[in-house]
Amino acid sequence: MNFEFGIEEQKFVAEVRHFIAEQAMLEDAHDVMNPNRESDSILSDTPARKRFNKAMAERGYMGMSWPKQYGGKELPGIYEYLLNEELSRVGAPLIGKGVGCVGQTLIRHGSDKLKAEFLPKILRAEVEFALGYTEPGAGSDLASLKLKAERSDDGWMLNGQKMFTTSAHFADWYWLAARTDPLAKKHKGISLFLVPMDHPGITITPIETLGEHVTNQVFVDDVWVSDEYLVGEENKGWTYICEALDYERFTFxxxxxxxxxxxxxxxxxxxxxxxxxxxxxxxxxxxxxxxxxxxxxxxxxxxxxxxxxxxxxxxxxxxxxxxxxxxxxxxxxxxxxxxxxxxxxxxxxxxxxxxxxxxxxxxxxxxxxxxxxxxxxxxxxxxxxxxxxxxxxxxx
Ligand SMILES: Cc1cc2nc3c(=O)[nH]c(=O)nc-3n(C[C@H](O)[C@H](O)[C@H](O)COP(=O)(O)OP(=O)(O)OC[C@H]3O[C@@H](n4cnc5c(N)ncnc54)[C@H](O)[C@@H]3O)c2cc1C
Structure with missing residues (x-):
């Protein structure tokens, strides 16, 4: 019985530590690496954070477990876990939602258009996402979510409210769960959409928590989204969310x-x-x-x-x-x-x-x-x- 990681994995950890040490020499390192911090998500998207994420992308740390056809390396998921371990040890930003739940879900279920638009940007660390699941009456019982998406021309009209959306104040895109079939059983009528965070119908209000972690309330008023930005199949959102949450629990x-x-x-x-x-x-x-x-x-x-x-x-x-x-x-x-x-x-x-x-x-x-x-x-x-x-x- 061996409780330790293998030689290759240990070599990888040493390489990541070397990378982190190089970054720590830079002038703005303290803005982005701070072991005194509990989590990186209180940060806004500062230039230092952008630079750090870009350096990770250039080092090939984004999408290591993705299939080669999408620019990944097909490495076992343990490498992403080990990378996050070393990053969180020094309080640096983790590889996060883009590589994790958004990227993995698009690879498994997204259209060719969404894959082509988002996957390369994720690999180059050029895009930030916020996850819009929780609502005032739907947290633990997420399947009760009410934000509605109604058919409108070649797309959907979205209206409702989300709670506790971390990073909404600096994200570029909203990974948003909405009810597309109000008559279906609650788990069966949910779909996922990608919505630009700067859409004029989106209003973001900060919520400061006990631990100074800034999260947000988000109001969605008459936000039209074309069919092209529906993720995967209509009414399959619950399945995609559960798959991604399992991933999140493993890496976060x-x-x-x-x-x-x-x-x-x-x-x-x-x-x-x-x-x-x-x-x-x-x-x-x-x-x-x-x-x-x-x-x-x-x-x-x-x-x-x-x-x-x-x-x-x-x-x-x-x-x-x-x-x-x-x-x-x-x-x-x-x-x-x-x-x-x-x-x-x-x-x-x-x-x-x-x-x-x-x-x-x-x-x-x-x-x-x-x-x-x-x-x-x-x-x-x-x-x-x-x-x-x-x-x-x-x-x-
Ligand atoms: C810092 C922070 C960041 C977050 N970031 C995001 C984000 O980016 N995107 C997002 O969508 N959400 C986010 N969330 C929301 C988070 O997922 C929810 O807060 C969480 O799922 C709980 O939901 P709730 O707050 O509505 O509490 P509720 O579900 O209303 O729960 C209230 C209490 O009742 C208990 N309870 C509920 N149901 C049961 C049950 N069946 N059995 C026993 N006890 C129960 C709970 O444990 C809790 O103690 C974030 C939350 C925090 C605190």
């Missing part, structure tokens, strides 16, 4: 930030004196650190199971649910432990120059709950595990 929740966070906590414990004694000799701190170390190792193994299952060609739904549930809640436990250890100093905001570890922990304490909500809440992950793994049917 990387392990390295958890590991980095634990290592920083360990540094903190070793370097902090409380009442003249090192924190590291406090029995309660030692007990908590030992427990957290074991949990970090557990999270790593859960993540490896996701990768292993995906590498066998199976969809790792249960494994990904277990991993997301455990890892995102562990992020919270780590941040809470840091706040306990730091006492009142832990409350200092990152803008305060006296904040320990540049305010990382105070921010982390506020930011980590978001991960237990986005891409399926903890309760939804438990439902997946109860239904699919434990075969516990929901009966009333």
């Amino acid at each position: 929740y990387t392990f390295s930030p958890l590991e980095e966070k634990f290592n920083r906590l360990l540094e903190l414990v070793k370097s902090t004196l409380r009442d003249g004694r090192p924190l590291s000799s406090d029995p309660c701190v030692r007990r908590d650190m030992a427990r957290l170390a074991t949990e970090v190792e557990t999270a790593k193994m859960l993540q490896r199971r996701v990768i292993y299952t995906a590498s066998t060609g199976e969809v790792p739904s249960v494994e990904a649910a277990e991993c997301k549930l455990f890892s995102t809640e562990l992020h919270q436990r780590l941040s809470r432990a840091a706040m306990d250890f730091l006492g009142e100093d832990g409350l200092l905001h990152k803008d305060d120059e006296d904040a320990p570890m540049a305010g990382k922990w105070e921010w982390s304490y506020r930011a980590t709950p978001l991960d237990t909500i986005g891409a399926g809440t903890s309760e939804i992950q438990k439902n997946i595990i109860a239904r699919k793994k434990l075969q516990l049917p929901l009966e009333y």
